Amino acid sequence: MIRTAELHGHRGARGLLPENTLPGFAHALDLGVDAVELDVGLSADGVVVLGHDQVLSPVTLADTAPAHPGDPAFPYVGKAVRDLTLAQLRTLDAGTRRTADAFAVTQRAAPGTRIPTLAEVCDLVAPSGAALAVELKTDPSWPDADVARFVAAVADVLRTAGLAARSRLLAFDWRVLTETPREFGRVALIERKTLAPGTRWLAGLPSRDPVASAAAAGATALSPEHAITTPGLVDDAHDAGLAVAVWTVNDPEDMARFVKYGADAIVTDYPDMAARALVPA
Incomplete structure (x- = not known):
């Protein structure tokens, strides 16, 4: 049977296994996702690493031991990814969710799991044929030069892995899209916050018509938050030549509605549920 929309595993399979980890990505691939969605940052020594937050979160990470005896930066949780080396980041346990939320109930822990590099994710995904949807975590406070350096580092990893043709770069900070080489897909993320009047998220483009602005920023796709996705928005995006990937959709009725x-794609924390919902009966 033909799937009615692409299935993208959000942060791998966040509802089932720890987010942005190799076990989570492996499980998402086993469930047959069309694309693995993930988040990346850049370490102090220039390595592209996985992680949703620019500052290490106690919700998903726990300190174990310093990278070397007497490291003055330890403990690392609560510090910025950009201020820590790969060796320091590797000490963190990313395998257990540490808050009493819905994901803690449905997510199977994988204690001892470490933060992976993007290169390691590429090695895992390459044989599968799935695409990579790589969100770069920046914000408008970043200098343009730092955004450009980050984009270049991500592009280099994907090219080296031979995955450029199967990869798209995602960002709320649309300067990422303007910096992304045209061999990659470029996905304009939007939510209410980034569309507010006077926004600094859209690379200087106006927020009143996000579809036209996304196209002007060089996007190949629009990825709206589910709460702001309407039939009109989808139609406008298609008229502008942009595919639409709706995030993050965890209810089967909502999946069917979108x-x-x-x-064109549904981004979900529960690819097992979506795999059933996105094929005709």
């Missing part, structure tokens, strides 16, 4: 709207 497919009816014409969405």
